[in-house]
Structures are given as structure tokens and as C-alpha cells.
Amino acid sequence: MADILISVVAKIAKYMTDPILHHAQYICYFNNFAENFLNAKRELESTQKVVKERVDIAINRAEKIEPTVNEWLTVVKNVLIKVQNPRRILEINKSCFRRQCKYFLARKIAREIEKMIQLKREGNFKSVSIITEYTCVKYYSSKGFVLFKSTTSTYYDLLEVLEDNNAYMIGLVGMRGSGKITLAKEVGKKVKELKIFENVIIATVSKTPNIISIQAQIADKLGLKLEEESNECRAQRLSQRLMMETTLLILDDVWEKLDFEALGIPLKENDKGCQVLLTTHDREVCASMQCQSVNLDILTNEEAWILSKSHAEIIDESSNALNDVGKKVVDKCKGLPIAIVMIGNTLKGKTIEEWKLTLSRLEGLSSPNGCFQVSYENLTNKLAKSLFLMCSMFPEDHEIDLEDLFRFGWGQGLLENVGTMEKARKGFHEFINILKDSFLLLHAKKEKVKMHDMVRDVALR
Numbered sequence: 001m002a003d004i005l006i007s008v009v010a011k012i013a014k015y016m017t018d019p020i021l022h023h024a025q026y027i028c029y030f031n032n033f034a035e036n037f038l039n040a041k042r043e044l045e046s047t048q049k050v051v052k053e054r055v056d057i058a059i060n061r062a063e064k065i066e067p068t069v070n071e072w073l074t075v076v077k078n079v080l081i082k083v084q085n086p087r088r089i090l091e092i093n094k095s096c097f098r099r100q101c102k103y104f105l106a107r108k109i110a111r112e113i114e115k116m117i118q119l120k121r122e123g124n125f126k127s128v129s130i131i132t133e134y135t136c137v138k139y140y141s142s143k144g145f146v147l148f149k150s151t152t153s154t155y156y157d158l159l160e161v162l163e164d165n166n167a168y169m170i171g172l173v174g175m176r177g178s179g180k181i182t183l184a185k186e187v188g189k190k191v192k193e194l195k196i197f198e199n200v201i202i203a204t205v206s207k208t209p210n211i212i213s214i215q216a217q218i219a220d221k222l223g224l225k226l227e228e229e230s231n232e233c234r235a236q237r238l239s240q241r242l243m244m245e246t247t248l249l250i251l252d253d254v255w256e257k258l259d260f261e262a263l264g265i266p267l268k269e270n271d272k273g274c275q276v277l278l279t280t281h282d283r284e285v286c287a288s289m290q291c292q293s294v295n296l297d298i299l300t301n302e303e304a305w306i307l308s309k310s311h312a313e314i315i316d317e318s319s320n321a322l323n324d325v326g327k328k329v330v331d332k333c334k335g336l337p338i339a340i341v342m343i344g345n346t347l348k349g350k351t352i353e354e355w356k357l358t359l360s361r362l363e364g365l366s367s368p369n370g371c372f373q374v375s376y377e378n379l380t381n382k383l384a385k386s387l388f389l390m391c392s393m394f395p396e397d398h399e400i401d402l403e404d405l406f407r408f409g410w411g412q413g414l415l416e417n418v419g420t421m422e423k424a425r426k427g428f429h430e431f432i433n434i435l436k437d438s439f440l441l442l443h444a445k446k447e448k449v450k451m452h453d454m455v456r457d458v459a460l461r
Contacts, residue, residue, distance in 0.1 A: 037109050040116040041083055047123040048076050057224065058129035059223065061364030069128045076119055083112055106205060146310075148303040151183060154296045158187045161292060162275060163196060171286035173277045174296030177336040177368065177454050179267045180254045180279035185298060187277070188250055197275070198245040205278075206397040207255045207453070214263055218242075218249070243272050251278040253453065257288040298335030305330050307337065311344030325355045332362040332371060338452055339368035342439040346375045372458040375438055384431040386414050388440055391451050392459035399444040402432065402450075 051073065059233050147155060154172075161167045174180045181202075188200040203217035215234050219226045224241050226234045242249075245265050251258070252383065258278075260266075266273040280286065286293045299307065305361055308314075308330045330348070333339035347355055361377075362370045388407060394400050406428050409415050415424040432449065435441040444450045451459070 032293065036113050037083070040113045040120070041080070044076065044116045044120045044123075045080065047120045048073070048080070051123055051128065054125075054128045063129035063223075065129050066127065072119070072122060076123070079112075079115060081117060083419075084117070106221055126419050146307065147186075148299050148306075150300055150303055151179070154294060155183060155187060157294050157296040158183075158277070159190060161294065162187070162191055162277070165268070165271075165273065167292050169276045169278070169289060169291040171289070171291035172277060172294045172296055173283050173286060174279075174295050175298060175336065176281045177452070178296055178298055179337040180281075180296055181250075182337070184250050184252070184277055184279055188248055191248055197248040199247045200250070201247060202250045202252065204397045205254045205258070206251045206395075207253070209256070209258065209397075211263060214251075218265075222316075224361070231262065234264060238264035239266045242266055242274055243269075245269060246362060247274045249274045249276050251276060254278045254280045254285055255282065256285060261419055277387050287353065299337060299340070300335070301327070304333060307340050308333075308344040311341050312348050312350075315320060319352070321387050322352045322355065325352060325359055329355060329362065332359075332367045334368045336368050338439070338454065339371040342375045343371045345438050346378050369454070369458050372440075372455050375440060376459070379434065379438065379439065379440075381431060381434055383414060383427070384417075384434045387428075387431050388435055389459060390414075391435075391441060391449070394451070396453050397450060399448045402429075402447050402449065405432075405449075 051069065055069065055073070058065060158170065158172065161170050172180050172184055185202065186201065191197050192200045198427070199222075201218055201221040203214050203221075205214060211231055212234070215226060215231075215238055216292075218277060219238060219241075222241055224238070226237060228234045228237060242264070246268065249265060265276065268275050278285075278289075278291065283293065285291075298346065305327050308326065312326070314326060329341060331342060332344060343358070347358060350358075358374055358378075361374055364370075365373060376385065376388065379388070388406060390405065390412070391400055406415075406425060409428065410421070418424040418427045432441065436443060436449065440455060441449045441451060
């Protein structure tokens with residue numbers, strides 16, 4: 001009984017004395033609290049810096065930041081703002097003459113120290129991000145793509161070759177304007193869906209290859225910033241990034257042999273790196289790069305007429321006379337989809353007499369370039385024509401920023417008669433839509449357009 005009583009009394013004494021000792025501890029060790037406060041703040045700032053650097057690297061790799069990491073950074077930012085002036089706290093301590101004041105201030109500092117230590121502990125993230133699915137191919141997927149019989153075999157041949165791990169370089173060979181990049185984009189979309197590749201990237205090479213431009217296009221799709229000045233360092237950094245995944249790299253409009261090492265393009269090795277699908281009109285390019293060639297034929301007469309009817313909105317019940325003259329017009333396109341689509345859109349809703357007039361004009365022009373010339377001449381808006389010619393002055397395959405084009409047009413006085421700048425801007429977009437509807441300009445990225453190189457060649461003559 002006595003032992004039980006002593007135990008109870010001891011516990012009561014502990015509960016009575018602990019708060020007193022705790023209170024005294026806050027007051028007596030205030031200076032220690034202040035020093036620990038500064039140390040905890042410095043360590044948390046250091047951890048914050050490390051996490052921010054890891055986040056920046058992940059963002060450059062186009063990875064998604066974990067929500068918990070963003071939340072942690074927000075909390076840390078707010079806490080550090082709250083404790084950003086420790087000298088102020090120490091000055092308050094000097095002005096506190098009453099024990100009760102020192103006690104509450106010391107207790108407040110202790111709580112902040114505990115909070116900062118806990119946040120530092122939580123900042124040791126195993127990973128700050130997750131690799132996201134890339135959507136660049138879906139963005140570039142061709143609207144209204146039609147797989148005809150003549151292109152079906154090529155489509156499946158490409159899929160079969162790309163599933164072969166030993167085929168590192170494939171060349172899609174076809175005439176200019178035959179729809180090589182359109183087909184390549186659809187193949188890229190399909191292999192992404194089938195998860196044959198983790199990533200699919202498209203870059204335009206052009207007649208005069210520019211290493212920095214090609215590297216920038218690839219890096220942009222990866223969310224990678226190439227800030228190095230030398231081509232060698234840029235190539236090394238790009239190569240290291242591409243070796244992290246399996247990538248189908250589609251290189252469009254290749255005219256000559258490319259140096260993949262100089263570009264920083266690593267071919268597939270141990271299930272990482274790149275398989276390259278290039279498009280070219282020159283079979284010699286494929287031979288020089290030891291590519292496995294796949295041919296793309298032009299459309300048959302029947303396929304060309306079907307494609308033209310869909311763009312010209314000709315119904316099957318149309319008169320035999322319209323069908324006859326229409327087929328003769330389409331024959332001038334030489335089976336090239338770009339010419340067929342362009343002439344079809346130009347003659348949309350036109351009478352049979354206008355079709356006949358177009359045919360007579362085409363007969364005096366070389367095919368298929370005459371189709372592009374007729375499409376341009378059929379434009380009724382003079383400002384649209386002027387903007388089209390201005391677009392041809394940009395480099396081949398250049399993605400033209402619409403805001404830049406508007407400013408150039410305004411500076412050249414093309415849009416002055418439209419009225420105020422606000423009205424001119426509205427009219428400008430209407431003219432651009434006219435050119436896109438006729439396929440004289442092609443949609444590129446958001447707020448950008450480009451011109452097919454065959455169309456540009458005709459415009460520059």
C-alpha cells in the first residue's frame with residue numbers, strides 16, 4: 001500500500017514540476033534556441049536549393065513534377081518568408097525584460113525550429129518527378145488522313161520494319177509532294193499507340209541542313225534546353241538524353257547524307273537510343289546512309305479522283321460532264337496528293353465552266369507545278385496574294401510566326417488600307433485562313449504556318 005502511494009505521489013510531483021522545469025528551460029537556454037534557429041534556417045534553405053535544382057532538371061527533361069514536391073516547396077517558401085529576419089527576433093528578446101515575455105518568445109522559436117527540422121527531413125525526396133507520356137506525334141497527326149490501297153502496303157511495310165530491332169535506319173523514298181511526311185506521321189502515331197517506342201519525335205532537315213536547328217527541334221520535343229555554345233557539347237548532351245529512352249526519330253526532307261554523331265543522334269543500342277525513319281526523294285541518300293529503303297508510290301488515277309472529290313466536295317451524283325473534266329484536271333496533278341488537295345480546294349463549289357477554264361490553263365503549264373500556280377492565281381484577294389509572296393521569302397521549311405508576319409506586313413504598308421491596327425489584325429487572320437484553306441500555307445505549331453517547299457519554289461519563280 002505504501003509503495004503504491006509513493007508511486008502516485010511521485011507521478012503527481014512530476015506533473016507539477018515538469019511544466020515549471022520546461023518553463024525555466026525556455027528562459028535559461030534562449031541563446032541556444034536562437035543559435036539552433038539560425039542553423040535550422042540555413043539547413044532548410046540548403047535543402048530547398050537542392051530540391052529546386054532537381055525540379056529544374058526534371059522540367060528540362062519534360063517530366064511531371066510530383067504534387068507532394070510542389071506542395072513542399074510552397075510550404076517551405078512560406079515558412080522561410082515568416083522567419084526571414086532572425087535578427088528582429090533577437091532584438092525583441094533584448095527588449096523583453098519580463099520572464100513571461102522571454103518564455104513565450106523562446107517557445108515560439110522552439111516551434112519554428114521543430115517545423116524547419118521536420119521540413120528538412122521531408123525534403124529528402126527519393127524522386128521529384130515522373131516521366132510523362134509525350135504527345136508530340138498526336139499534335140502533328142495529319143488531319144483527314146486517308147489510307148489508299150497504293151499507300152497501305154507502304155504503311156504496313158514501315159510498321160514491320162520498325163518492329164525489327166535490327167533495322168536502325170529506314171528510308172521512306174518517294175517523289176516530292178507524294179505525302180511521305182504525312183504517312184510517316186501516321187506510322188509514328190501508330191507505333192506510339194502500340195508502345196513499340198517510348199517516344200516519337202519529328203524534325204525537319206531541309207535542303208541545306210542546319211545542325212543547330214535540327215538539334216533544337218529534337219531538344220524542344222524533349223523539353224531539353226541546349227545552352228552549350230559548341231556543337232560538340234550540344235551533341236553530347238542531346239545524345240545522353242536520347243539514350244534514356246527508346247525513340248523513333250522521324251527526319252523529314254533529307255537531301256544528303258547526315259552525320260548523326262555531329263548531330264548527337266545515338267542509334268539504338270541495348271533497347272535504348274534511336275531508330276531513324278527519314279523521308280527523301282533521292283534514293284542515293286538512302287544508299288549513302290545504308291538505310292533500309294521503303295518506297296511510296298504516287299496515287300493511281302482512281303485514288304487521285306477520290307481524293308480530289310472529297311476536297312472539291314463533288315458528290316457522286318454530279319453530271320458526267322463535270323466528272324469528265326474533273327478527272328482531266330486531276331490528271332495534271334500527276335498523282336501527287338499535295339497538288340490534288342490544292343486544286344480540289346481551289347475549285348470547291350465552282351461551276352463546270354470554271355473547271356474547264358482551269359483545265360485549259362493547266363494545259364499550258366508544266367505539271368504538277370501548274371496546279372500551285374493556278375491555285376495562287378485563283379485567289380481573289382490581293383492582300384492574301386501579297387502575304388503569300390511574303391511567306392515565300394522566309395527560309396525553306398521555316399515555321400513562320402504569325403505575329404512576325406503581321407508586323408512585317410504592317411511595316412511594308414500591306415495592311416494600312418484595312419483601317420486601324422485592330423481591324424488590320426482581324427483582316428490579317430482572315431487572309432491567312434484563305435491561304436490555309438487553299439493549302440498554299442500549311443498549319444504548323446500554334447500561331448505558326450509553313451509553306452511546302454514545292455509551293456515555295458513556284459512562288460519564287
